[in-house]
Structure formats: structure tokens, C-alpha cells
Amino acid sequence: xxxxxxxxxxxxxxxxxxxxxxxxxxxxxxxxxxxxxxxxxxxxxxxxxxxxxxxxxxxxxxxxxxxxxxxxxxxxxxxxxxxxxxxxxxxxxxxxxxxxxxxxxxxxxxxxxxx
Amino acid sequence: xxxxxxxxxxxxxxxxxxxxxxxxxxxxxxxxxxxxxxxxxxxxxxxxxxxxxxxxxxxxxxxxxxxxxxxxxxxxxxxxxxxxxxxxxxxxxxxxxxxxxxxxxxxxxxxxxxxx
Numbered sequence: 001x002x003x004x005x006x007x008x009x010x011x012x013x014x015x016x017x018x019x020x021x022x023x024x025x026x027x028x029x030x031x032x033x034x035x036x037x038x039x040x041x042x043x044x045x046x047x048x049x050x051x052x053x054x055x056x057x058x059x060x061x062x063x064x065x066x067x068x069x070x071x072x073x074x075x076x077x078x079x080x081x082x083x084x085x086x087x088x089x090x091x092x093x094x095x096x097x098x099x100x101x102x103x104x105x106x107x108x109x110x111x112x113x114x115x
Numbered sequence: 116x117x118x119x120x121x122x123x124x125x126x127x128x129x130x131x132x133x134x135x136x137x138x139x140x141x142x143x144x145x146x147x148x149x150x151x152x153x154x155x156x157x158x159x160x161x162x163x164x165x166x167x168x169x170x171x172x173x174x175x176x177x178x179x180x181x182x183x184x185x186x187x188x189x190x191x192x193x194x195x196x197x198x199x200x201x202x203x204x205x206x207x208x209x210x211x212x213x214x215x216x217x218x219x220x221x222x223x224x225x226x227x228x229x230x231x
Binding site for chain 2: 004006008039042043044045046049064088090100103104105106107108
């Protein structure tokens with residue numbers, strides 16, 4: 001079983017709709033949760049990060065973390081064709097003095113926003 | 116400000132040859148990370164380096180793969196005697212520190228390695 005599971009999609013939505021993405025994970029020790037956006041032939045770009053449970057909003061993006069269910073979500077409101085990309089979730093443990101925050105990535109969900 | 120620079124963007128090698136992938140981190144960044152991405156799979160961590168030191172190579176295959184980040188110059192990921200299974204996109208990221216929230220990793224656009 002993979003530590004981080006993410007539906008690969010593709011997820012196709014009409015322009016203006018809400019895009020809903022999610023990941024599940026198995027390691028309850030994960031504390032930091034991130035979402036990256038990756039355009040075709042480009043490197044991942046950090047969109048949002050959250051610590052522990054709760055919600056975080058940034059413009060059209062909302063990230064949610066439910067640690068009790070080991071489930072994280074990313075919502076994109078008022079989606080635009082320019083949001084068409086692959087969205088990767090990532091998570092890490094708390095880095096201690098003799099360790100560091102290694103990232104575990106999901107496989108990514110391809111999103112297509114049609115005009 | 117220049118981002119993380121990787122070269123070459125595309126690299127074609129025949130089986131048994133060596134592949135050298137280069138990564139110049141963002142200015143002021145002294146932490147470098149290498150990842151491999153296979154089709155339909157996420158990014159897999161390979162190695163974490165600071166200047167002249169390998170901090171964590173737990174994701175590196177035991178044979179044929181090596182990485183360095185010298186005091187001067189770019190970080191190099193070296194794959195000896197390449198095989199078809201090495202075909203993938205290799206991404207480099209850099210950061211000022213290792214704590215993700217304070218020092219996020221910035222990624223380059225990758226090197227796509229194809230093995231004939």
C-alpha cells in the first residue's frame with residue numbers, strides 16, 4: 001500500500017466550476033501537508049501548505065486537512081482554463097533536530113478545465 | 116532572479132552509457148534535493164545534499180547512481196551504465212533550509228532522460 005494515495009484522474013470540469021481534489025494517507029505521523037501544481041513539461045510549484053488539521057484559504061484555493069480521517073483536500077473555486085494542470089499532494093513528518101522534513105508525494109491528479 | 120536551473124532539459128543515452136544531470140540551485144540556496152518522476156507516478160525522493168555533504172540518500176538505488184554537490188559549481192546526479200528502466204524525468208529542488216514551512220523547496224523544470 002502506498003503511503004499517499006491520489007486519484008490520477010483526469011478530472012474534467014467546465015470553466016467556473018469548483019474543482020475538488022483529495023489525497024488519503026496511511027502514516028498518522030504526517031503533520032505538514034502541501035499542494036503543488038505542475039504544468040506539462042514544468043517543475044512542481046508550491047501552491048499551499050498547512051500544518052496539522054484545519055482549513056486554509058488563499059484566493060480561489062482552499063486546503064483542508066482532516067487528520068482523524070487521514071484525508072486532505074484542495075478546492076479551486078471559479079476554475080479557469082489556466083488551472084488545467086496536474087495537482088500533487090505532498091506531506092512530511094515533523095523534522096527534529098537530527099532529521100529533516102522529507103516529502104512524500106501523491107501520484108498527482110490531472111485536471112482539465114474546459115472553456 | 117533565476118530559479119532552479121537544470122540541464123540538459125532532454126538527454127538521450129544508449130544502454131550502458133553514462134548520464135550526467137546538472138542542477139544549479141537558486142541564488143542563496145545551499146540545500147539540494149533530487150527526485151525521479153515516472154509516468155503515472157508521483158515524485159520519488161532520491162537524495163538530499165548540502166554543500167559537499169550527502170545528508171540523506173535513502174531514495175537512491177544502491178548501484179549505478181551517485182550524486183554530489185561540490186563547493187563550487189552545480190549539483191550533479193550521475194547514472195552509470197544506464198538501463199531502459201532509468202528513463203524518467205529527474206527533478207531538482209533547492210531551498211535555503213530543510214524545514215519545509217520556513218524554507219520551501221523550489222523545483223527546476225527537470226531533465227527528461229530517455230534510454231534507447
